[in-house]
Amino acid sequence: MAKNILVTGGSGYIGSHTVLQLLNGGYSAVVVDNLDNSSAVSLERVKKLAGQNGDRLSFHQVDLRDRPALEKIFSETKFDAVIHFAGLKAVGESVEKPLLYYNNNIAGTITLLEVMSQNGCKNLVFSSSATVYGWPKEVPCTEESPISATNPYGRTKLFIEEICRDVHRSDPEWKIILLRYFNPVGAHPSGYIGEDPLGVPNNLMPYIQQVAVGRRPHLTVFGTDYKTKDGTGVRDYIHVTDLADGHIAALRKLDDLKINCEVYNLGTGNGTSVLEMVAAFEKVSGKKIPLVMAGRRPGDAEIVYASTEKAERELNWKAKHGIEDMCRDLWNWASNNPYGYDSSKGSS
Numbered sequence: 001m002a003k004n005i006l007v008t009g010g011s012g013y014i015g016s017h018t019v020l021q022l023l024n025g026g027y028s029a030v031v032v033d034n035l036d037n038s039s040a041v042s043l044e045r046v047k048k049l050a051g052q053n054g055d056r057l058s059f060h061q062v063d064l065r066d067r068p069a070l071e072k073i074f075s076e077t078k079f080d081a082v083i084h085f086a087g088l089k090a091v092g093e094s095v096e097k098p099l100l101y102y103n104n105n106i107a108g109t110i111t112l113l114e115v116m117s118q119n120g121c122k123n124l125v126f127s128s129s130a131t132v133y134g135w136p137k138e139v140p141c142t143e144e145s146p147i148s149a150t151n152p153y154g155r156t157k158l159f160i161e162e163i164c165r166d167v168h169r170s171d172p173e174w175k176i177i178l179l180r181y182f183n184p185v186g187a188h189p190s191g192y193i194g195e196d197p198l199g200v201p202n203n204l205m206p207y208i209q210q211v212a213v214g215r216r217p218h219l220t221v222f223g224t225d226y227k228t229k230d231g232t233g234v235r236d237y238i239h240v241t242d243l244a245d246g247h248i249a250a251l252r253k254l255d256d257l258k259i260n261c262e263v264y265n266l267g268t269g270n271g272t273s274v275l276e277m278v279a280a281f282e283k284v285s286g287k288k289i290p291l292v293m294a295g296r297r298p299g300d301a302e303i304v305y306a307s308t309e310k311a312e313r314e315l316n317w318k319a320k321h322g323i324e325d326m327c328r329d330l331w332n333w334a335s336n337n338p339y340g341y342d343s344s345k346g347s348s
């Protein structure tokens with residue numbers, strides 16, 4: 001029988017791509033999402049892309065902090081594991097509204113862990129972030145590198161990681177995998193699902209995407225005086241479908257009797273500068289991205305990229321796609337859906 005996976009935040013960017021891989025990988029997925037930062041259209045499209053496998057998807061519009069609603073979902077289905085994506089993720093907003101972030105991300109996670117425990121489901125995969133490496137003293141970042149946070153969003157990731165370690169220490173029946181994502185970009189190659197941020201995008205590639213479709217006049221490059229090959233910041237961009245596959249690998253690892261509370265980086269191990277990303281996008285899209293050079297963005301690190309050895313060795317997973325694939329699939333999604341899921345409301 002198909003394994004049942006509860007996916008919190010499953011209608012969001014990474015969640016929707018992961019749900020599709022779950023369905024195609026033979027799992028059943030129950031999504032819980034309050035739709036605060038996503039559209040239910042994403043899951044309608046996932047269902048279509050999955051064909052017959054789409055029958056194994058169900059959705060509940062529920063806030064994680066709504067304990068009775070969550071308990072009801074657990075009483076209806078016995079889950080083999082939970083993949084926990086749900087959370088708010090805008091760094092700037094977290095500085096302005098720290099309590100919103102602590103309440104949503106941390107209280108939401110605690111409610112989830114309590115309800116899981118009560119129902120005997122103690123297998124968890126959690127979305128952490130490379131943000132916990134702060135400004136790394138050394139790259140590549142390994143899972144043993146020092147961790148810290150410079151803003152409330154990052155602190156929610158640090159705290160939740162620590163909460164998970166404590167929960168495992170208190171009850172070794174728990175098996176927990178903390179996945180530290182580097183910079184997820186791109187879209188499913190169908191161009192049917194992708195990233196659809198609300199408001200002005202904070203991250204590089206969604207911003208470039210909106211410039212390319214004419215929604216914004218130019219990209220502001222934050223920082224041209226870093227000690228990098230061309231002066232702009234360097235990151236480890238990872239195709240969202242590779243990231244989604246990393247979750248399937250993590251679920252398989254949870255079957256391993258030896259797993260405790262383990263951390264894995266999900267990145268490619270390659271560093272790419274802002275200007276290199278712009279050039280790759282221009283090449284595959286044929287679109288010119290006008291640039292305005294500006295000062296550094298507060299809180300930004302110079303160079304961040306992953307050591308991928310541990311995930312390769314222990315999860316048997318490795319990213320397959322390079323930056324041209326990421327840009328091509330992003331452009332395919334953006335050009336077909338210039339206004340994200342909104343433009344297709346009613347005709348999805």
Ligand code: NAD
Nearest residue numbers: 009012013014033034035036037038063064086087127129
């Ligand atoms: P997203 O905003 O597209 O998805 C998160 C989903 O969680 C949204 O659909 C939102 O509506 C839902 N949600 C938020 N709070 C909720 C709550 N209290 N109850 C129910 N649903 C709730 O973001 P994403 O890019 O898909 O990120 C998924 C996870 O990965 C997040 O935890 C994020 O912090 C983490 N992460 C993302 C990145 C990135 O660059 N995208 C990098 C590192 C880590």
Ligand code: UD1
Nearest residue numbers: 091129131202203204207220221222233234235274299300
């Ligand atoms: C940001 C967040 C980080 C989060 C990550 C993934 C900050 C300080 N950090 O990291 O916590 O985990 O996103 O969601 O916000 N850039 C531009 N112009 C833009 C946007 C970005 O030049 O309009 C540059 C940045 O300076 C950086 C690179 O592009 O050098 C990547 O930026 P971004 O996509 O925001 O990711 P991170 O900085 O890694």
